[in-house]
Amino acid sequence: MQAESKVNILLVDDKPENLLALKVILADLEENLVQATSGEEALRYLLHQDFAVILLDVQMPGMDGFEAASLIRSRQKSRQTPIIFLTAFSTDDNMQFKGYAAGAVDYLLKPIDQHILTSKVKIFVELYKKSEALKQQAQQLAILNSELKQSEERFRSLSTSSPVGIFEIDHQGNCTYTNPRYQAICNITAAECLDKSWLEFVEADDRDAATTSWLNYLSQGNEYTQEFRFLFKEDIVRWLRVRCTPMLRTDGSIQGHVGTIEDITDQKNAEATRAQMFREQAARQEAEAANKMKDEFLAILSHELRTPLTAMLGWSKILRTKKLDEQGTSRALDAIERNAIAQTQLIEDILDVSRIIRGQLRLNLGVVDLQLIITAALDAVRPQAEMKNLQLDICLDDHVGKVSGDAVRLQQVISNLLTNAVKFTPKNGKVEVTLKRVETSWVEIAVKDTGIGIEAEFLPKVFERFRQADSSTTRSQNGLGLGLAIVHHLVELHKGSISAVSPGKGQGATFTVKLPLLQNKHHHLNAGNMSSSASALLPLAGLRILIVDDEVDNRNFLSFIIQEQGANVTAVTSADEALAVLKEIQPDVLISDICMPGEDGYTLIKKIRTLPVETGQKIPAIALTACSHEEDCAQALNAGFHEYISKPFEPSDLITRITKIARLS
Incomplete structure (x- = not known):
């Protein structure tokens, strides 16, 4: 001191x-x-x-x-x-x-x-x-007063000439000050600013989000930065950025908030223009790449079709013009048959892609035993594998269960993956095939090889149509590059997924298919049934349906007609039970009565829409009610249901609606 x-x-x-x-x-x-x-x-x-x-x-x-x-x-x-x-x-x-x-x-x-x-x-x-x-x-006080006066004058000058709008609100959220720029942006007077919040100018489509985020900020006290569209007089829409931060007392408590609003319409317009330019540029590049890819595909197609024709025509002329011994004739016929089969497969692939593009590829559904499918596919590729001295490691779970699907198409999926693995694996390599149950209700098929692998930049494109890692005339393997694209589409039609991983070039690759297991334990159709009648009788095969209805008769009726169509049904009596079930399983479709004691169907669907995605937030839902007024339908759809059915209803109508919205899951 x-x-x-x-x-x-x-x-x-x-x-x-x-x-x-x-x-x-x-x-x-x-x-x-x-x-x-x-x-x-x-x-x-x-x-x-x-x-x-x-x-x-x-x-x-x-x-x-x-x-x-x-x-x-x-x-x-x-x-x-x-x-x-x-x-x-x-x-x-x-x-x-x-x-x-x-x-x-x-x-x-x-x-x-x-x-x-x-x-x-x-x-x-x-x-x-x-x-x-x-x-x-007294002198110090005079100095402080002078500095305070200068600070106030400086703030007033900065506030008046600021290029952004400034506002101040108290702890209760009431506006206590706005600068001229704020008033100019909002086109209101200083007195009107004290009675109106900036939220009142937010466009209707953005207002709910703005209100929610603003209330969260006021309750939590963190810094606030958001961008919204504002609607002013004469229907003028402008983009504004709103920022705000708490003003603290010396003890750390909040005494109010100071914020800014900034007109960023020009910036948003520039961003939109730039984004549009990028999209147009990307579209042009994509179109150019697509045209190049199609040209390459047509060249490959011409080559792949002419190659077997050359062998078939050549041996045919030899058979016509020369008298061959039995061994020579057998060799000629084998070559013709082998090339005819190869050309037939090429044509089938082209036709499949054509059906996929037109949306006309359909499944012939039945109950499928994947072990039988995989075994058959393995038997088909075993000769080629033995010719290259490849080791086949097979691990199939005997208790994996069955799936709902098209046996022919699923065998096509497995055969294609196995054929590729054998084709791209060099001599003395290894191919592994596994079948196991994962995540309770899914089955996983993996085909792993020690072949040429897939480069990282091509891996995301491996399932695209007309894509080949090597499309040059010196490529080492034949084919049109359509097989994996067809496989990808077929797996998705079965409500499954397929993925490919590879450590890199020369390090092999693994293709993994995941399919939903068939949960219905009451049907007795034979494995591999592919008849059109099976598809017609079981349009809901493999689907998991959750029914919510407090009336036991209605509940039993719904369960019966839906189970008859191949679905796995879980029926509960209240909204609380339904929410509990959603925590345990993931149904494909929800069917709920509206009028129930306690919490009704509207309350249930609103709660479901707030759940995390993994526990059912986006589950497709159908509302059932005895009310048939137009406003009842609108209320159900606004609450979060996808479909609305009035009682009494035709069972076929319900099944059709379920089939329709099940595609949303």
């Missing part, structure tokens, strides 16, 4: 011994004692220094103490300086009166009592110090 500075005390006496005596008496005060031997010398000191108190001898040659006191009092700077007269002579009242009239605050007679003198001087010293402290505080 800085030591307190000493104050000045002026001692005026023409006799040095008196000055020395005063200096000794006042030494304990530890202040700065200034000595003057005449009134003139005292006045000279007063020109340059301030004094807490003056001890002034009355009887001095030349200018006496009374004259000196009068001159001291005549100066503005020393007018209030306390003067104590010291004298050894007259003690009459006239002399004391003259001294007080000259401006003295006290009049002491010599010899002076040192304790009295010290106490009196000490009082004036303390008064002086307090006065100086008050002056310093």
Whole structure:
């Protein structure tokens, strides 16, 4: 802490011994004692220094103490300086009166009592110090007020000339200040700003999101930054960026919020224009790539079709023109047959792609045993694998269960994957095939090879039509590049998924197919049934349906007609039970009655739409109700249902609706 500075005390006496005596008496005060031997010398000191108190001898040659006191009092700077007269002579009242009239605050007679003198001087010293402290505080306060005034003027200037709108709200959310730019952006007066929130100008489509995010900000107190469309007078729509941050008191509590609004319409328009340019550029590049890819495909197609024709025509002419022995004839016929089969497969692939493009590829559904399918596919590729001395590792789970699907198409999927694995794996390599149950209700088929692998940049394109990693005339393998695209489409038709992974070129690849297991345990169709009647009788095969209805008869009826169509049904009596079931399983479709005790169907679907995606948020849903008014239908759809069916209804209509919305899952 800085030591307190000493104050000045002026001692005026023409006799040095008196000055020395005063200096000794006042030494304990530890202040700065200034000595003057005449009134003139005292006045000279007063020109340059301030004094807490003056001890002034009355009887001095030349200018006496009374004259000196009068001159001291005549100066503005020393007018209030306390003067104590010291004298050894007259003690009459006239002399004391003259001294007080000259401006003295006290009049002491010599010899002076040192304790009295010290106490009196000490009082004036303390008064002086307090006065100086008050002056310093006053100066500091004046400086602070000046700085505050400058700060206020600077804020007012910045706020007035700010290119963004500024607003201030209190802790309750009421607007307390807006700057001119805010008023200009919103096209309202300063008085109107105090009654209207910026939320009132947000366009209707964005208002719910804006209100929700704003209320979350007010409750949580984090920084706020959002962009919304604002609708102003004359139906003018502008994009604005809203920012806000809390204003905190010294104790950390929120006393209000300060925010800005900024017109970013030009920026948004520029971004939209730039995005459109990028889209158009990407579309052009994609079109150019597609045209190049089609040209390459046509060249490959021509090559692939002409190659077997060359062999077939060549051997046919040899058979016509030359008489071959039995071995030669057999060799010729084998070559013709082999190339005819290869060409037939090429044509089938082209036809399949054509059906896929037109949306005309249909499945002939039945109950399929995947073990049989995989075994048959393995038997077909085993000769080629043995020719290359490939090791086939097979691991098939005997208890994996069955799937609903088209046995022919599923065998096509497995055969294609196995054929590729054998084709692209060099001699003495290995191909692994596994079948296992995953995630309770799914089955996984994996085909892994030690072949040429797939480069990272081509991996995302491996299932695209007309795509081949090598489309040059020097490519090492034949084919049109359609097989994996067909496989991908067939797996998706079975509501499954397929993925491909590869560590890189020369490090092999793994293709994994996931299919939903058939959950219905009451049908007894034979595995591999592919008849059209099976497809017609089981349009809901493999689907998991959740029924919610408090009426037991209705519940049983719904369960019966839906199970008859091959679905796996779970039936519950209330909204609470339905929510509990959703935590355990993932149904493909929800069918709910509207009028139920406790929570009705509207409440149930609203709760479901707030759940996480993995627990049923987007589940396709059908509402059943005895009410048939148009407003009832609208209410059901607005609540979150996809379909609305009035009671009584035709079972076939319900089945059709289920089949329709099941595609959404």
